[in-house]
Amino acid sequence: MLLNGINDLATRGDLLSRTIAITFPPFPKGGCRDERALWAEFDAELPAYLGALLDILVRALAELPRVKVPELPRMADFALLGVAVARVLGCPDSTFLEAYARNQKKGDETAIENSPIAVLLLRLVEPGMWVGTATELLRKLTEMAGDAAKAVGFPKDGAALSRALRRLAPALRRLGVEIEQGARTAYARTLIVTRSSDGTAAASDTAKAATALLDAGSDASDGIRGPSPGLSGGEDLVLDLGEVS
Numbered sequence: 001m002l003l004n005g006i007n008d009l010a011t012r013g014d015l016l017s018r019t020i021a022i023t024f025p026p027f028p029k030g031g032c033r034d035e036r037a038l039w040a041e042f043d044a045e046l047p048a049y050l051g052a053l054l055d056i057l058v059r060a061l062a063e064l065p066r067v068k069v070p071e072l073p074r075m076a077d078f079a080l081l082g083v084a085v086a087r088v089l090g091c092p093d094s095t096f097l098e099a100y101a102r103n104q105k106k107g108d109e110t111a112i113e114n115s116p117i118a119v120l121l122l123r124l125v126e127p128g129m130w131v132g133t134a135t136e137l138l139r140k141l142t143e144m145a146g147d148a149a150k151a152v153g154f155p156k157d158g159a160a161l162s163r164a165l166r167r168l169a170p171a172l173r174r175l176g177v178e179i180e181q182g183a184r185t186a187y188a189r190t191l192i193v194t195r196s197s198d199g200t201a202a203a204s205d206t207a208k209a210a211t212a213l214l215d216a217g218s219d220a221s222d223g224i225r226g227p228s229p230g231l232s233g234g235e236d237l238v239l240d241l242g243e244v245s
Helices: 035-066 076-088 093-113 118-124 134-150 158-174 204-216
Strands: 128-133 177-184 189-195 224-227 236-239
Touching: 035 076, 076 093, 093 118, 093 158, 118 134, 118 158, 118 189, 128 134, 134 158, 134 189, 158 177
Parallel strands: none
Antiparallel strands: 128 189, 177 189, 224 236
C-alpha cells in the first residue's frame, strides 16, 4: 500500500513500525510537467524498469535462503529480503539494515512528537523511576502540561492514558523507557515507569525493587526513597505514590 501527503500520514507507533517513510525533495524550478507528458515518458521506460526489478527479485529470492541476520528487527521477513536485495546489488548486509534502523528510529521520533503525553513522560523519568496508578500518573502529567492538557487528544482519565501508553510502549522502550505493571492496590494496579541513564530499557531489576519498596511502605502518602539498581552513581530512587485512586 502506498500513501502520500504533505504532513505525516502515520503518527502512531504500531503503524509507523511497519512503515517505510520516504521524504522527497521539492521539485526544482521549471521541473514540473503535465500528466500527459509524465505518463508518456513513464510508459516508454516501463519495460526497462519492470525488467530490472524482476531480475533483482529473482536473484534476491535465490539468495534469500542463505541470508542470516543475528538480531532480526520487527517485520523480520521483510528485513531478510532487504538484505538479500542488498547483496544482489553488491552492497554489504549493513547497507540495508542500517537504513532500516534509521527508518525505525525516525518512526519512533514521529510517534513521540505526535503524542501529547510522551515528551512529558520522558521528562518525568529522565533518568529515574515513577510508581503509581494510571490515574496518579495522569494527574502528574496534566500538572506538567498546564494549558496543553486541554488540547484534543490529551487523555481525560486513567483508562485513556493506559491505552495511550500501550500504543507508545514499543517506541518508548527503544528510547530506554520501560512501562511495567506493579503490585495491585485495593483500588487499582500500579504502573512502574523507568528510564535508564544509558538509554537502554532494562527495567526488570529496578521494577522488582520498586515493587518491594511499594509493598513495604504502602501506607506512606508522601513517597518512598530508596536505592535504585537501575540508576548510576548510587542516586536515590523517589517513588511518588500520591493518593490512591
